[in-house]
Amino acid sequence: MFPEVGHFALIIAFVLAILMSIIPMVGALQRHSLWMMLGRPLAVGQFVFISISFYVLTYAFINDDFSVKIVANQSNSLLPVFYKITAVWGGHEGSMLLWIEMLALWTLLVALFSRQLPEDMVARVLSVMGMVSVGFLAFSLFTSNPFDRVLIQTPLDGRDLNPLLQDFAMALHPPLLYCGYVGFSVAFGFAIAALSSGQLDAAWARWSRPWTNIAWVFLTAGIVLGSWWAYYELGWGGWWFWDPVENASFMPWVVGTALVHSLAATEKRGVFKSWTVLLAIFAFSLSLLGTFLVRSGVLTSVHSFAADPARGTFILVLLLIVIGGSLTLFALRAPTVTSKIAFGGWSRELFLLINNVIFLVATITILLGTLFPLIMDALGTGKYSVGPPYFNAVFVPLMAILFAIMGPAVLSNWKQSQVGDLAKRLVAAAIASIAIGLVFPFVYAGAFNMSIVLAVTLACWMVFSGLTDLCNKLRHATDLVSGMRRLPASYYGMSIAHVGVAICVVGIAVTSQYSDERDVRMEKGDKLEVGSYTYHFVGTEVVRGPNYTADRATVDVYSDDKKIAELLPEKRRYASQMGNTMTEAAIDPGLFRDLYVAMGEKLEDGSWAVRMHYKPFVRWIWLGGLLMSLGATVAVADKRYRLRRAAQINASMDAATAKSATT
Amino acid sequence: MERFKLFIPLAIFFAMAALFFVMLQREGYNPQELPSALIDRPVPTFKLPALKDAGRQLTPNDLKGDVALLNVWATWCVSCRAEHPFLMHLANVEKMTIYGLDYKDETREAIRWLASLGDPYKFTINDEEGRLGLDLGVYGAPETYLLDRKGVIRYKHVGVLDEKVWREKIKPLVDHLHKEP
Numbered sequence: 001m002f003p004e005v006g007h008f009a010l011i012i013a014f015v016l017a018i019l020m021s022i023i024p025m026v027g028a029l030q031r032h033s034l035w036m037m038l039g040r041p042l043a044v045g046q047f048v049f050i051s052i053s054f055y056v057l058t059y060a061f062i063n064d065d066f067s068v069k070i071v072a073n074q075s076n077s078l079l080p081v082f083y084k085i086t087a088v089w090g091g092h093e094g095s096m097l098l099w100i101e102m103l104a105l106w107t108l109l110v111a112l113f114s115r116q117l118p119e120d121m122v123a124r125v126l127s128v129m130g131m132v133s134v135g136f137l138a139f140s141l142f143t144s145n146p147f148d149r150v151l152i153q154t155p156l157d158g159r160d161l162n163p164l165l166q167d168f169a170m171a172l173h174p175p176l177l178y179c180g181y182v183g184f185s186v187a188f189g190f191a192i193a194a195l196s197s198g199q200l201d202a203a204w205a206r207w208s209r210p211w212t213n214i215a216w217v218f219l220t221a222g223i224v225l226g227s228w229w230a231y232y233e234l235g236w237g238g239w240w241f242w243d244p245v246e247n248a249s250f251m252p253w254v255v256g257t258a259l260v261h262s263l264a265a266t267e268k269r270g271v272f273k274s275w276t277v278l279l280a281i282f283a284f285s286l287s288l289l290g291t292f293l294v295r296s297g298v299l300t301s302v303h304s305f306a307a308d309p310a311r312g313t314f315i316l317v318l319l320l321i322v323i324g325g326s327l328t329l330f331a332l333r334a335p336t337v338t339s340k341i342a343f344g345g346w347s348r349e350l351f352l353l354i355n356n357v358i359f360l361v362a363t364i365t366i367l368l369g370t371l372f373p374l375i376m377d378a379l380g381t382g383k384y385s386v387g388p389p390y391f392n393a394v395f396v397p398l399m400a401i402l403f404a405i406m407g408p409a410v411l412s413n414w415k416q417s418q419v420g421d422l423a424k425r426l427v428a429a430a431i432a433s434i435a436i437g438l439v440f441p442f443v444y445a446g447a448f449n450m451s452i453v454l455a456v457t458l459a460c461w462m463v464f465s466g467l468t469d470l471c472n473k474l475r476h477a478t479d480l481v482s483g484m485r486r487l488p489a490s491y492y493g494m495s496i497a498h499v500g501v502a503i504c505v506v507g508i509a510v511t512s513q514y515s516d517e518r519d520v521r522m523e524k525g526d527k528l529e530v531g532s533y534t535y536h537f538v539g540t541e542v543v544r545g546p547n548y549t550a551d552r553a554t555v556d557v558y559s560d561d562k563k564i565a566e567l568l569p570e571k572r573r574y575a576s577q578m579g580n581t582m583t584e585a586a587i588d589p590g591l592f593r594d595l596y597v598a599m600g601e602k603l604e605d606g607s608w609a610v611r612m613h614y615k616p617f618v619r620w621i622w623l624g625g626l627l628m629s630l631g632a633t634v635a636v637a638d639k640r641y642r643l644r645r646a647a648q649i650n651a652s653m654d655a656a657t658a659k660s661a662t663t
Numbered sequence: 664m665e666r667f668k669l670f671i672p673l674a675i676f677f678a679m680a681a682l683f684f685v686m687l688q689r690e691g692y693n694p695q696e697l698p699s700a701l702i703d704r705p706v707p708t709f710k711l712p713a714l715k716d717a718g719r720q721l722t723p724n725d726l727k728g729d730v731a732l733l734n735v736w737a738t739w740c741v742s743c744r745a746e747h748p749f750l751m752h753l754a755n756v757e758k759m760t761i762y763g764l765d766y767k768d769e770t771r772e773a774i775r776w777l778a779s780l781g782d783p784y785k786f787t788i789n790d791e792e793g794r795l796g797l798d799l800g801v802y803g804a805p806e807t808y809l810l811d812r813k814g815v816i817r818y819k820h821v822g823v824l825d826e827k828v829w830r831e832k833i834k835p836l837v838d839h840l841h842k843e844p
Contacts, residue, residue, distance in 0.1 A: 159827070164745075234745070278672060285676075316683055324680070327673040334669050371682070388739075519779040582748075601751060601781035609779060 003068050006056030007147040010097075013049035013104070014137040016042055020107075020130030024123035028197070036119050039126035043111035046133065047104040054088075054101045057146055061088050066155045069148040070094055076160035078547040086171035087161040093146035095174055099291070100136050102175070102182040107133065110186055110211070117207060124193035125186070132185055135318045143314050160547065163574045163582045169229040176222030177249055181287035183215020184256060188284035191277045192326055195333045200273050205266035208280065210636045212263060216256045217629045217636075223249055224625035232585050237517065237596050237613040239621060242391040247370045248290035251363050255283045258359035260632070265352045269414055271343065274334040275356070281330060285323040286363070291315065293370070344416040351409035358402045365394040403458040403505065406498060407465030411472070425472065429464035433457045445514060455509030459502040466495050493635025497628045504624025510617035517614075519600070523607035530612060533595065534558040540608065548574045550584070553608065555597050557588060564588070569610075571599045594618050705815050706733070706808075707798035714765050714773055714787035721788050727814040730840045731760035732807050732833075734784070734824070735796065737768040738776045740804040746823045747780050753829070754783035759837070763787030766796045766804055809833060811840045 020042035027035025057068075061084045066072040074094075075087045089095040107129045114122045140146070164170065190208040194200045226249070231239040240246065259279040266276045343349035369390050407429065408422050437457030441449040473491075477483020518530055522537040529535075538554040550570040557565040567586035574582065585598040593616045600609030706723045713719040726733065734750060736743040753759040763784035765773045770789060777787070790796055799808070809818040818836055820828055 274669070281672075316680065320680055323676055324673065327676055331666070331669040331673050371679070519775075600779060609781070611779065 003056060003060055003065065003147045003149060006053040006060075007145065009049045009052040009056065010137065010141060010147075013046050013053065014134070014141060016046045016049065017130050017133040017137055020046060021127050021134050022130075023127075024130075025127035028120040028123040028127070031120075033119065036123035039123045039130075040111040042130070043104075043107045043126055046130075047108040050097075050101050050104040054097055057094065057097060058085055058088050061085065064158070066158050067149050067151055068146075069150050070146055072150060072155045072158045074159065074161050076158040076547060079158075079161060079166070080546055083161055083166050083171065086165070089174050090161045090165050093140070093144045093148075095178075096136065096140045096144055097146050098175060099178050099182060100133065100140060102178045103129065103133050103136065103185060106182055106186055110189070114207075120197065121190075121193055121199070121204075121207075124196060125189040128189040128192045129185055132188075132322065135322065139314055139318060160574065163548070163572065164233060167229065167233055169225050170233065173222055173225045173229060176218050176225060178222075180215050180217075180219025180222050180256075181249075181252060181290065183211065183218055184252060184280075184284040184287050186211040186215065187259065187280040188326070191280035192329065195277060195329050198333065200277065200335060202267050202270045205263050205273075205276060206641070209260075209263045209267060210641050212256070212259055212280075212283075213632045213636045216253075216260055217632045219249070219253050219256060220625055220629045220632070223253060224622045224629070227625075228622050231618070232587055232596075234583075237515070237585075237598075237611075237615060239511075239618065242369070242388045244293060244370050247366050248293045251366050251370075252283050252286040252290060254359050254363045254366070255279060255286055258356045258363075259283050261352050261359075262356050265349055269343070269349060271349055272353070272356075274330075277334060278330060279356070281323070281326045282363075285319075285326075288315075288319055288322060343414070346408070346412060346417045346419050346422060348409065348412045348414045348417070351405055351412055354405055355402065355409065358398055362395060362398050365398075366391065369394075399505075400454065400458060403462055403501070406501075407461050410465055410494075410498070411469045425468055426465055429461065429468050432464055433460035436460045444510075449513055452509055452513055455505050459505045462498055462502040462505075466498055470495070488638050488640070490635040490638040490640075493631045493633070493638070495631070496634060497631025500624045500627025500629075500631060502624070503620050503627060507617045507620025507622075507624060511615055511621065514616045515614060515618075518612045520610055520612070521603060521607050522610045523605075526607075528612070531614060532559055533564075533614070535597070535612060537608075537610065543570070545572065548572045548582075551599070551602070553597075553599055553610070555586070555610075557595055565595065567595070567597045569597045569599045571602075589619060591619055592617060702819075703815060703817065705813070706810065707795065709788070709790075709795045709798070711795060712789050714763070714770065714789040715777070717770075717789070719786075721786065723814055725786070726762060726810055728812060729760045730812055730837055731762055731785075731810050732824075733762045733764055733810055735764045735766050735799075735804050735806040735808075737766045737804045738772045739768065742823050743805045744780075746805050746825070747783075749825055749829070750783040751781045760785055762810075764790055764795065764799075766790050767793040807833075809836055809840075811843065 020039060023035050023042070024039035027033070027038070059065075060068045060071050061075050062081060064071070064075065064077045064084075066075075070091050070093050071087075074090045075084055079087065087094075089098040107126065110125060110129065111122070114125075187208045190204050190211070194204040226246070227239045230241070231237060259276065259282075262272050262276045262279055265272050407426055408417075411417075411422055411425060434457050437453045437455075437460060440456045441447060441452040444452075473487060474480065474483040477486070516530065518528070520528055522528070524537065524539040526537045527534055528537075534557070536556040536558065538556055540551050540553045543550050543552045550572040552568055552570045555567045555569065556563055557567060565588035567588060569586040570584035572582045572584055583598050583600075585596055587597075588595040593614060596613035596615055598611045598613075600611055602608055706726055708723055710720055710722050713721055732753070736746075750761060754761055761784050763786070765787050768789075768791065770791065773787070773789075777784075788795065805823060807820045807824045808816050809820075811817050817840065818833065820832065822828075824833070
């Protein structure tokens, strides 16, 4: 198949995107029903042609068509087929095409699953998403065409995919992350549509909620996968570095989390309307900013495999139009009238407001930390680097406050809660949490540790206050099963996600406080005792992989004289990379501890530098993240998103909904 | 007046956009290129201790004699860790002379790093205060300067030095410099 077919399909998609960004919007403004209805078929057409383009590129990769420039640059005939496919997004051009494909997919889904929405709303949303699509298609076609060819002196073989990317988790990390990034474009589309039409009511919050949740699920999963990858692939056991590119994906996540919570308040009680719209704009803007930071080369980091400053200006102009335009629209159209719906002290609205403020402050601190070196440099006051100490010092206390208020927030009612009542109900949970928190470090490590006490107390607090709330909700039920069945899916979703947060907190605290790390010199037959484990360095051998050769060590691990694991860390040399060696760590995973062995350098006397990590509870970090994703997914399954038809949604709050305390 | 407040996000955004714009315009629009002022100039004067031997004072004279790389690194720099194996390869297999410049770092941590990951450097300049880094115009670690036999900067690479950068940009220059008298 000719790559030019893919290029041509991309051009057609570009034309369709232009049509989609204009016709339905004009139709909505002029109340022209046929024009509005054109949005859906255009969305389908755009998706079909972008998919053709994506398929053609994938085909070129699978069939080693090295006349295509990016295939020659980031693939190789020896590469296993799975990595040939994932190599499609292993570089800049391909990952932009993936970004666009994701956007087309989300647009298609909105077009298909919006039958119950008013026609003019759908038209506006599709138009807005079409505008974003036009921008990125233009970016791809004019500055980074994935179908560029080298027809004269076509290389015989490709240069191979960066070995760091030849990995299962890393192969799936970008699609998940992009899916989340781009997913916020739906909430963005709804926000802009609501602003432009003036219909800024509870209904738009209800429509955008499931979409926002799903985008958030993908973003969470993508970040979890990236963190896990860094842990086992970079070979030194770290799982989060506050690296600029990580921050670029973390900021939309934090704002997205704020958005998920603030949408709840807007949907249930009609409060914070302008605020929620602003958050929707921020979440997508930060996703775009993330793309800009990673792609422009303004920041250098481990991740910037494909940085190219020549493209920076284009994305910057794109950012100016999208973000500047939407913020201008916000400034001109957002309602200034303060909500008529009042809420008292200690109401759930207030707690959600605190939640939002904390998340926003957290985002701003991360943004400042990421951009501070740039700002200082631009002002000419010298070079600075902002490291993990800054981020930890600001982020950890903020999160501690957040977790502390989660308890009463979950129990509180909309409109008004009695402080005394809340306190009375939470006493038991508080005492139990503090008790467990105080005991935990002694039982686990035999010594006091303030960070652990704090983390475990907060984690227990989140779980116990959730349980208190559940018991409270079930107190009138005739029996447990029927009572639990009556609670809505969104309530369970929220609870699962909050338990995920608790698990994640415990994992982070225990791993960072109790991890042990040894760098030792080992040769054949050496034994080393670390804690209750004995490591036996059996020896090394040379093994061959499909496109690399490796020195592989065998390390047997004994606990109480019983062999519990055989670890095989590798030091790989990729044939195509001229001696570029990669460390492949060997890990014996466990729910309560990971044993982690990575090979360092071969020393002159034939022995090896070996690094051993003992990582307690490290799996809890990712387990917690996955539970958060699961929770948000369960919440989407809530039947109120399926059963109610738009016509029946009454924007004004009926007391029944307001009181059923669900998120 | 209420309406006025709603313009705040927009104003903040424009300030940020201006910052990015300035960054992209600076240094000939490409942050990965050397400000032309330093090309073909000798390394700025300095007198700093060696990392592993604090008693030994290093000066620009120590950088003369060989076509060499001056690599800016630090233990707080994630990318440096990614770059390190390739520097080991350059030193051991390609027999390239590499000097290290440990930039704004903790001495103890840095020595530990070299002990556990291997030491590709002939010696490392301990620039704890970051003064030499500032004079050099270090944009952010890692950065690598190519020096000729007279200790004059001939090329600068910002970011991770990997096989591709080596093969396409630095190796040809090194070969060329070796032919120079």
